[in-house]
Amino acid sequence: MSDSISDVTIAKHDVQSADCRKISQVLARIGEKWSVLIIMMLSGGTRRFSDLRRDVDGISQRMLTLCLRGLERDGLVKRTVFPVVPPRVDYELTALGRSLCEPVVALGTWARDHTAEIDAARAAFDQRANLDGRRPDDD
Amino acid sequence: MSDSISDVTIAKHDVQSADCRKISQVLARIGEKWSVLIIMMLSGGTRRFSDLRRDVDGISQRMLTLCLRGLERDGLVKRTVFPVVPPRVDYELTALGRSLCEPVVALGTWARDHTAEIDAARAAFDQRANLDGRRPDDD
DNA sequence: GTCAGACATGAATGTGCCTTCTTGTGCGAG
């Protein structure tokens, strides 16, 4: 195994996996618990903090703040502070954020269409694991 | 706020957010660190454990095992054990797993195309945060 | 007997998201 062959192989592979790793990072971010909910809500237009808070079932003020901050940091969301009292803060998707909606919707469509299959697979897997009392085998 | 209006509003909203939550769960799963790498590798055809181990830079035997088991449980991957010594175990995408590749690739394309923007947004956000020594404002 | 190969798993630890609870800010109303 000469260095030149090893370099070529690794270099080629790195290019591929660098893409995959970036995918993975993006997925990890938008896969955070509240991200998609919030992105999809903002896809309908600018919303103020309290609107979002009320409409996202189960989210706390704290989590909403954190999530919005993360999305803002990624450039997906724009935050607008109004110099009024009581304070008012609006959030809207940026162009980047809006461009993310399509692939997210596509993935969401896939998830919705295949939920039953995934759940069934999990149930079957767990049943096989329980029956065997160990790792299920295919032999 | 009568019960009927409240019920209608909540019911309608739950339907939407139930979808979003399922999306979020799926995203969280495939957003796990190694999932996409492994899915995309298997998209090229059946691979044996040790092949995957060698080709995924940085993954340990342990993490590969765990990740593959998770994907198998979700029905995305099929595991085939050969009754030979030394042991041989092959993994391949199921039809479900293959159907996932398209949306994942679409999202990956988006991520690759917008990496620079996200990175720039992050840098800008962090710089604003540092300059202000506090929460950046848009006023 | 030991060792190797290929894969799976147990145990302990680290990390980061998630959550709850609490406090802070800046004004106006009473």
Next chain:
DNA sequence: CTCGCACAAGAAGGCACATTCATGTCTGAC
């Protein structure tokens, strides 16, 4: 003065994924 409003943030703890290290399994070769 206290309280309310709308939003942001600090502190502490929980939980699950990720990691490292070690061990286990089943055979064949030596």
